[in-house]
Amino acid sequence: MNTVVSEFTKTHLELVENERNYEVEQSQALISGLVPTHLQRLGFALVGLRVTNTRTGLGGKTMMTLEAAVVGEPLPPTSLRSGDIVGLCAPGSHKPSKQAEKKDPAAQLSGVVTLVSESKIVVAVGGDDGEIPEDWHERCTVKKLANDITYKRIIHALKDLTAVKERPALHTVLFSDVDPRFEAGTMVDDDGFFDSSLNDSQKKAVRLAVSAHDIALIHGPPGTGKTHTIVEVIRQLAARNQRVLVCGPSNVSVDNLVERLGRIRGLPIVRLGHPARILPAAVAHSLDSQTKYSDAGELVRDVRKELDDTLAKVPKCKRSAERRALYGQIRELRKEYRVREAKVVDHTIGGSRVVLATLSGAASRDLVKNKGKFDVVVIDEATQAMEGECWIAALQAPKLILAGDHQQLPPTIKSMDARESKSKEDGDKALGSSCDLLETTLFERVRTKFGDTVCCMLTTQYRMHADIMKVSSERLYEGRLIADTSVAAHLLSDLECVTATDDTESPLVFIDTASSEMRESAESSDITDTATSNRQVKQLGDSDSKLNTGEAELTVQHVDRLIAAGVPAVDIAVISPYNAQVRLLKSMIREKYPEVEIGSVDGFQGREKEAVVLSMVRSNDTKEIGFLSDYRRINVAITRARRHLCVIGDSETVSVRDPFLKALFKHLEQAADLRYPDQV
Numbered sequence: 001m002n003t004v005v006s007e008f009t010k011t012h013l014e015l016v017e018n019e020r021n022y023e024v025e026q027s028q029a030l031i032s033g034l035v036p037t038h039l040q041r042l043g044f045a046l047v048g049l050r051v052t053n054t055r056t057g058l059g060g061k062t063m064m065t066l067e068a069a070v071v072g073e074p075l076p077p078t079s080l081r082s083g084d085i086v087g088l089c090a091p092g093s094h095k096p097s098k099q100a101e102k103k104d105p106a107a108q109l110s111g112v113v114t115l116v117s118e119s120k121i122v123v124a125v126g127g128d129d130g131e132i133p134e135d136w137h138e139r140c141t142v143k144k145l146a147n148d149i150t151y152k153r154i155i156h157a158l159k160d161l162t163a164v165k166e167r168p169a170l171h172t173v174l175f176s177d178v179d180p181r182f183e184a185g186t187m188v189d190d191d192g193f194f195d196s197s198l199n200d201s202q203k204k205a206v207r208l209a210v211s212a213h214d215i216a217l218i219h220g221p222p223g224t225g226k227t228h229t230i231v232e233v234i235r236q237l238a239a240r241n242q243r244v245l246v247c248g249p250s251n252v253s254v255d256n257l258v259e260r261l262g263r264i265r266g267l268p269i270v271r272l273g274h275p276a277r278i279l280p281a282a283v284a285h286s287l288d289s290q291t292k293y294s295d296a297g298e299l300v301r302d303v304r305k306e307l308d309d310t311l312a313k314v315p316k317c318k319r320s321a322e323r324r325a326l327y328g329q330i331r332e333l334r335k336e337y338r339v340r341e342a343k344v345v346d347h348t349i350g351g352s353r354v355v356l357a358t359l360s361g362a363a364s365r366d367l368v369k370n371k372g373k374f375d376v377v378v379i380d381e382a383t384q385a386m387e388g389e390c391w392i393a394a395l396q397a398p399k400l401i402l403a404g405d406h407q408q409l410p411p412t413i414k415s416m417d418a419r420e421s422k423s424k425e426d427g428d429k430a431l432g433s434s435c436d437l438l439e440t441t442l443f444e445r446v447r448t449k450f451g452d453t454v455c456c457m458l459t460t461q462y463r464m465h466a467d468i469m470k471v472s473s474e475r476l477y478e479g480r481l482i483a484d485t486s487v488a489a490h491l492l493s494d495l496e497c498v499t500a501t502d503d504t505e506s507p508l509v510f511i512d513t514a515s516s517e518m519r520e521s522a523e524s525s526d527i528t529d530t531a532t533s534n535r536q537v538k539q540l541g542d543s544d545s546k547l548n549t550g551e552a553e554l555t556v557q558h559v560d561r562l563i564a565a566g567v568p569a570v571d572i573a574v575i576s577p578y579n580a581q582v583r584l585l586k587s588m589i590r591e592k593y594p595e596v597e598i599g600s601v602d603g604f605q606g607r608e609k610e611a612v613v614l615s616m617v618r619s620n621d622t623k624e625i626g627f628l629s630d631y632r633r634i635n636v637a638i639t640r641a642r643r644h645l646c647v648i649g650d651s652e653t654v655s656v657r658d659p660f661l662k663a664l665f666k667h668l669e670q671a672a673d674l675r676y677p678d679q680v
């Protein structure tokens with residue numbers, strides 16, 4: 001079996017390295033090719049800042065607050081967000097630090113953004129690299145840097161997987177012909193569920209997951225209560241004295257679970273991860289908060305105060321010898337702080353039955369020290385993570401539970417377009433199939449290998465009107481998805497303050513633009529701000545994004561009608577598979593209705609709204625539909641709506657080639673309120 005594992009990791013390592021290089025090259029080309037003022041205009045840098053405050057954060061990091069150099073002036077608009085990795089340097093400086101030089105030669109320090117507000121940005125700068133040059137109290141620049149940490153962690157995990165000496169049964173099941181095992185003795189009795197509202201398929205999934213010896217899958221189509229079910233699984237495992245590591249590919253997926261688990265009394269949980277990336281509702285359970293405010297945290301509070309007091313003396317100190325002495329003290333205090341903090345962290349993690357982190361965060365030093373101390377790893381949204389990413393967490397326990405839906409979008413492989421076109425150009429089939437391999441998730445691989453023996457599908461959905469879910473159920477979920485009675489017939493007109501109109505009484509509206517003149521076009525330069533931002537869009541692989549102005553106008557009119565009928569703007573989402581159309585729609589809707597959410601289909605996965613307007617965009621003579629042909633994208637698009645879905649598209653272009661789209665348009669023609677542009 002070791003040979004199989006070695007071959008597997010070798011192929012994946014190569015693919016992940018390629019993906020990492022591609023992403024780093026892309027962002028470096030953008031970031032290092034432009035001067036900071038230009039980057040600032042694009043939202044990737046802030047120039048003319050000054051350091052106004054420093055204090056100590058988790059891990060002994062220096063939290064630097066930066067404000068506009070002109071006192072009281074707001075920061076310019078920026079796309080820098082909490083969690084971004086940034087480089088800091090004096091204007092025009094080219095003196096590299098060891099840590100930052102690989103990423104940006106002009107950066108002197110690098111850190112993580114922890115807060116961005118109208119007037120300030122806070123950056124956490126790592127340990128001993130946190131010595132702040134004197135002139136930064138007057139002028140300094142912050143620039144976004146490429147972030148390849150997750151890739152490095154995947155690469156590390158794959159190497160660790162190769163090196164495992166005593167393989168648990170989980171590895172045997174995943175890499176050889178051994179079948180998964182289930183232990184009947186651990187079965188949950190009918191009256192043994194904590195949550196009495198669970199439906200039959202959810203109970204079945206909980207039983208499968210709890211009784212699995214090595215692996216189980218929970219397949220959760222849209223709105224079927226996958227998270228609900230995972231919470232019960234975790235409670236059942238904790239009640240059996242098992243320690244559980246719970247992960248997801250994104251911070252949102254983890255915090256969703258933190259929020260729900262945090263409400264359960266008597267279940268000690270801790271959320272690992274950079275506080276800047278944790279959602280406010282989950283912050284109280286973060287390791288940072290627990291080390292700060294728990295009784296055990298007393299141990300570090302004194303040193304933290306002394307460190308902060310010493311840091312505060314630095315800007316006031318004019319002589320460099322005195323500054324050097326202060327930095328010497330700071331270094332010693334940091335060392336002491338880290339030793340004490342490590343004890344508190346071990347105590348907090350060790351005392352928690354359930355530990356939560358992103359998949360990438362599962363590589364945290366604090367967790368790796370805990371290696372082997374978990375009984376089960378649970379991964380939510382596992383169909384949105386590359387297999388290598390899952391292994392960062394999966395190495396930590398002998399049992400793995402994966403939850404997800406392989407009929408929705410897989411993880412984004414950024415080098416995919418480049419690889420696919422190169423594969424076509426060179427006729428290199430191997431390159432093409434390597435894309436597929438990287439896109440194949442661990443969930444999908446296990447489901448294909450073992451089918452229903454390891455996988456339980458949740459079949460009652462609590463989101464969509466029955467007409468909205470019909471095509472997805474029939475074509476992708478074997479016709480087994482049923483709408484719960486609480487949602488099966490619900491309409492916008494049932495909402496308080498919404499009047500009954502043709503729109504609010506129809507769960508499905510289809511505006512067919514076929515035989516109109518509403519044709520797609522390529523994005524022109526006047527849609528984006530500057531010539532450079534067009535180039536940036538191209539560099540980010542969005543060069544041939546399409547838009548359709550006619551459809552955009554119909555979309556705005558439909559939103560106008562919904563709002564006039566009393567549908568709250570916050571309950572409406574406008575989505576499109578094409579980023580260029582999203583940009584156009586934002587420029588037309590944002591000002592009028594700031595609360596209407598406008599985004600790409602891919603960005604809306606995992607979300608829901610009462611009303612969704614979907615603009616399909618494609619309309620051409622050759623029936624080209626580009627990436628609309630990925631049925632998973634269309635499945636995500638049409639399953640976001642609870643009570644009302646309005647599809648705007650050209651049936652003659654979109655419904656011709658792809659079987660899923662054909663079925664969707666047939667259903668729309670039969671079941672939707674069908675309209676034509678000149679009648680709306």
Ligand SMILES: Nc1ncnc2c1ncn2[C@@H]1O[C@H](COP(=O)(O)OP(=O)(O)OP(=O)(O)O)[C@@H](O)[C@H]1O
Nearest residue numbers: 197198199220221222223224225226227228462606
């Ligand atoms: N057994 C149940 N009885 C009643 N309502 C339920 C039940 N299970 C889930 N729900 C409701 O269904 C909705 C979706 O649940 P949840 O967020 O757990 O689903 P999910 O499958 O994780 O969602 P997504 O489709 O976004 O992945 C929630 O409003 C939840 O309260």
